[in-house]
Amino acid sequence: MSRLLIVGPQGSGKGTQGAVIADEYGVPVVSTGDIFRENIKNDTELGQKVKSITAAGDLVPDELTGEIVRDRLREDDAADGFLLDGYPRNTTQVGHLDEFLSERGEQLDAVILLDVPREESLKRLTLRAEQEGRDDDTEDVIANRLDIYESETAPIIDVYERRGIVDRIDGVGSLDEITERIRTALAARGIVRPAS
Numbered sequence: 695m696s697r698l699l700i701v702g703p704q705g706s707g708k709g710t711q712g713a714v715i716a717d718e719y720g721v722p723v724v725s726t727g728d729i730f731r732e733n734i735k736n737d738t739e740l741g742q743k744v745k746s747i748t749a750a751g752d753l754v755p756d757e758l759t760g761e762i763v764r765d766r767l768r769e770d771d772a773a774d775g776f777l778l779d780g781y782p783r784n785t786t787q788v789g790h791l792d793e794f795l796s797e798r799g800e801q802l803d804a805v806i807l808l809d810v811p812r813e814e815s816l817k818r819l820t821l822r823a824e825q826e827g828r829d830d831d832t833e834d835v836i837a838n839r840l841d842i843y844e845s846e847t848a849p850i851i852d853v854y855e856r857r858g859i860v861d862r863i864d865g866v867g868s869l870d871e872i873t874e875r876i877r878t879a880l881a882a883r884g885i886v887r888p889a890s
């Protein structure tokens with residue numbers, strides 16, 4: 695059973711690594727960013743509500759985001775494990791997630807922190823902006839998102855560090871090297887890939 699969270703600044707490669715790890719460990723990725731983008735693309739009610747917020751790189755209100763995550767985690771495929779990507783993103787959301795998990799007698803098993811210097815994140819985000827054309831990948835919005843990461847999201851690491859569940863992974867290197875670092879860290883916690 696693996697209940698994992700992957701955290702890192704935008705451009706740290708957490709989306710890519712999260713998908714690889716979730717696939718290997720047989721758990722679904724629960725990415726709030728992906729859920730919001732999907733809803734914006736399909737022009738749903740939720741999409742309309744969050745469109746301008748995400749375009750500015752600001753955070754969607756905690757209550758709304760929490761509700762979406764809880765609904766997703768209640769689905770059958772997340773019963774035995776999941777990999778959260780992009781949630782929680784501030785200490786209020788940590789509290790909401792704790793409450794939800796403890797009601798179910800569950801807790802996070804590991805927090806994978808992808809460590810990437812701000813300069814490197816900026817470089818990767820600028821490249822992604824050129825390649826994918828995401829509307830929240832413009833220079834001003836990127837800077838705003840990195841500022842919010844540093845002021846709001848970085849403090850959640852301290853909370854989880856006090857619980858002894860953070861694995862700090864050097865996020866600079868090849869995709870395979872970084873995946874291997876994550877596997878090694880998880881194995882040290884007794885979290886291993888299911889036999890295929």
Ligand code: AMP
Pocket residue numbers: 704726727728730747748749751752753754755759779780781782783787830839
């Ligand atoms: P991401 O792909 O994780 O960078 O998320 C894209 C955007 O979705 C963010 O810049 C926020 O506007 C919004 N978002 C994603 N996750 C959250 C969250 N946990 N709380 C609030 N807003 C979020």
